[in-house]
Amino acid sequence: MGTGVNRRSFLAVAGLLGLAACGTNTGRGGSADGTLRHWYHAYGEDGVQDAVRRYAAAYPDAKVEVQWNPGDYDSKLLTALQNGAVPDVFEAQVKVDWVRQKQVVELDDLLGDTRDDFVRTLLEAQTVDGRLYGIPQAIDTQVLYYRPSLLAKAGVAPPRSLDELVDAAARLNTGGVRGLFAGNDGGVAVLTGPLLWSAGLDFLSADGNGPGFDDPRAATAFGKLRALHEGGGLLLGAPTDWADPGAFVDGLVAMQWTGLWNLPKITAAHGSDVGVLPFPRLDAAGAESVPVGAFSAMVNSRSADVEAAKAYVKWLWVEKTEYQTEFATAFGAHLPARASLASKSLDSGPGKDIVGFVTSGGRIASPPRWPAAANTALSDAVSRIARSGADASGELRAAVETARREIGRR
Known part of the structure; x- marks a missing residue:
């Protein structure tokens, strides 16, 4: 992993405090020009940026534009959520303030029968008042x-x-x-x-x-x-x-x-x-x-088309298990957010032991x-x-x- 902001961000309380009100679904396809905007912070590992752009290009139901955000991602995201409908989809850790001020939307309906395959502790870390607001991407x-x-x-x-x-x-x-x-x-x-x-x-x-x-x-x-x-x-x-x-x-x-x-x-x-x-x-x-912690994919409640954004998140982080596995394992040692994938990714030696620690004794790093x-x-x-x-x-x-x-x- 490189220096700067990276997957280790889950270890600190980010302090991303949402400020603005809820948005509405206008029925348009994504943002005003019909494109879904997906934001990532700048990962330190080589290859991640190319991979997420490849995932976006493969999405069949809408044009998805990936924005890579070096520097102070937290502050930039805070300002964006306060001011408008972009990004439609973004990665972060769920914050109760965003939920209270209706800046993010519930995502429970995306999991279906895959819910029990996601590491329970990760889902709890993205849940407020019993409702899920983020789909975990990978485990650190x-x-x-x-x-x-x-x-x-x-x-x-x-x-x-x-x-x-x-x-x-x-x-x-x-x-x-x-x-x-x-x-x-x-x-x-x-x-x-x-x-x-x-x-x-x-x-x-x-x-x-x-x-x-x-x-x-x-x-x-x-x-x-x-x-x-x-x-x-x-x-x-x-x-x-x-x-x-x-x-x-x-x-x-x-x-x-x-x-x-x-x-x-x-x-x-x-x-x-x-x-x-x-x-x-x-x-x-x-x-x-x-x-245990993870960034999760979340949907901006002010997106021009909330349902289109949710459909994309479901496709990428629930359905496309090959992308989920690659994202977690091909650019450094991380675990997929789903237990069935995690158990296959590190299946021997210390890595296998660590998988066992996560499943048996993983605790939320930043509730x-x-x-x-x-x-x-x-x-x-x-x-x-x-x-x-x-x-x-x-x-x-x-x-x-x-x-x-x-x-x-x-």
Whole structure:
């Protein structure tokens, strides 16, 4: 994957807040000139742009024009949705504000009998108030990569609990090799969700109407991140951050938390000396997990022909399974959004293991109803706990109150 905006965007709360009102269907074929406009952000992998243009050209029922959007796609899309009927179709993550302000249309009727074949967690990530607003395009996830040879040399078993992870990171910190790399912030950005899930908690409560971490177990889980910082086994100040495999590929660490997209580079560097794990559980009452996210195809409610746009989305992201498979697998290591396709795309070695992690323990990385302000409050609290040793219970009480207030506004 290249630098800049790419499929890893699902890992951050994008903050795309819809502003304008709902549109109408005039009955015209797509936009005013009869063309459907389909927007993508600029993927970092070579070949993606050519592929999506080829898909559009193959659509038999309308002319489809693909617009590739380098730079700040989020802001450009926000402005476009506010101001008009273009794009008719676009990729993004569903935001509750768009739904509340009727800027996107429901897409439940597109799935038919294929619904159960889509990875359940992905559909949940595109659902607000029980209704689907985006058709997932591909799956990205993160896992814990490790070098079996280095663990064996240190007498360390692959960690399946947080205590084991803390212990392993410290014991593997030998001979100029650190135990674990989870980002130059020490894991605050990418491990907050997995730490919650490890304790059986989440960003949101089960009903989605409040914070899901108003529980003493959250403080316990985040205390383990502090223990990782204190144990001396974390690599900080690496040349590249967690999303790049450089630290692991170059032998700077025995374990790295990073993305599925890096699997080809990692196996090219280390061959069969690569293992993968989900994020460990806190204890028997918690759960192993991996974050799951995806861009989805969505339809602008102000499109000149909503039904034509929906028909195109159904054709491309529900019916054309060969395109879905190519989009996910031909330009880097990603998974198709449908379970039947995902199981065929990575069918051996660490890739097969990762497919199993996604289907058994995939968790929504950025829930549609999780507000950006709440995310900032929680991330700041976790940073102070992990990096400064701040009181976990006190920090989380403040974050809970902020999250409760922000969620209540929606």
